Amino acid sequence: MKVGIVSYGTYIPIYRIKVEEIARVWGESAEAIKSGLGIYQKSVPDVDEDTATISVEAAREAVYRANIDPKDIGAIYVGSESHPYAVKPTATIVGEALGVGNDFFSADLEFACKAGTAGMQMCIGFVKSGMIRYGLAIGADTSQSKPGDALEYSAAAGGAAFVIGKDPIAVIEETYSFTSDTPDFWRRELQPYPSHGGRFTGLPAYFRHVTSAARGLMEKTGLNAQDFDYAVFHQPNAKFPVRVAKMLGFTNEQIKPGLLVPYIGNTYSGSSILGLAAILDVAKPGDRILLVSFGSGAGSDAFSIIVTDTIENFERNPSVWDKIEKGVFIDYGMYLKHRGKIRM
């Protein structure tokens, strides 16, 4: 039984702020930050946008493209670290807005930046077991960053939604996860902004988990880097995914279509799956894609995905890159207002 991605949809808020603008306010060198992080600008949500609105917009596009009755969706999982409510699931809002009815499995997920791929795995299990026909997995964030912190250059907003089911446009042939207790990034209860372990987020966190998940998946499937046409890794900045690709034997050409972080920043739970959507926008039948997410705390989910003939009749416009190019630039004052950082 072939289970995989039946449809996908994405949403990136239209506003952008440039690294130069943030660096100007904090008296830092924009050039040093751009060459250090490989990020030039990031997406910013509107004042009336949050993780629920981004999730609904991405999910609406996915359901519209799938051309399915929303009532056939049997599960909704929303992964985020910026759910609008601490207690009250975003998934309930998504289900109501889509007209799914009341007959569906649901919960909100949180695993830093990998909660969206965790939702995909849950939906794969539900569909394979025959408990549901379609599952909707969403990863979306309006990520938080303390003013003046290094995170402010990257913490962005956006999301992607995937309808998981049978007769897919891309079969998920295998998935593998690698998890450990690694405190590289966290946010305590009632704290408005997350904290991080600085350089500790690199080697023991991102690189260890991403490489272990990718290698675990390749061992399980007997595949190596050359067997994949494309690869997409979690993108906290542009340097990490490029370096991890090299460590695993992937070329820059394999990761280029899915490397979005220089132009929209790190969309957290949306990051690696927006990259996957950008690759699906251009993929051809038979192409094999490696997806590896990373969530601080820490864990990585790896997927081997094979594109099917069904993608040829699938609506893929507007593409993720079309949405990235649509930006409207704002200054730091407007950015603070959009992010609710001005105390009144």
Next chain:
Amino acid sequence: MLPRFWRKIKYRYDLVGSYCENCQSFFYPPRNLCPHCRRRSKIKEVPFNGKGKVLSYTVVHDAPEEYKDEKPYVIALIELENGVKVLSQLVCDPKEVEIGMEVKKAFRKYGEDGASGIIYYGTKFVPASHF
């Protein structure tokens, strides 16, 4: 406020209106009775596709306290493809709006009951050229 909002969630989160099968009229907000057909009304609930164009608009510069952070904002009279007219916030730069402009529905926040109250979501519109 809370139960009043909850009862209308279905019609605010999406453009779910009503349709009279007797005279083929659409209504939004939905009606229980067709004003043209009255006792011969044959009303059923239908989702609208959410595409339309601006018939007229105004720009609000003097906003109520809870919408202060959105001003200046556009309130537009929008004609949907099925002929229904909806008055809604149109989220865009006021310099961008013009009569006849094509728009589409968008899921946005209406507001919230302070920092510890519930969040109100609903349908607004954005220019069709926005993705």
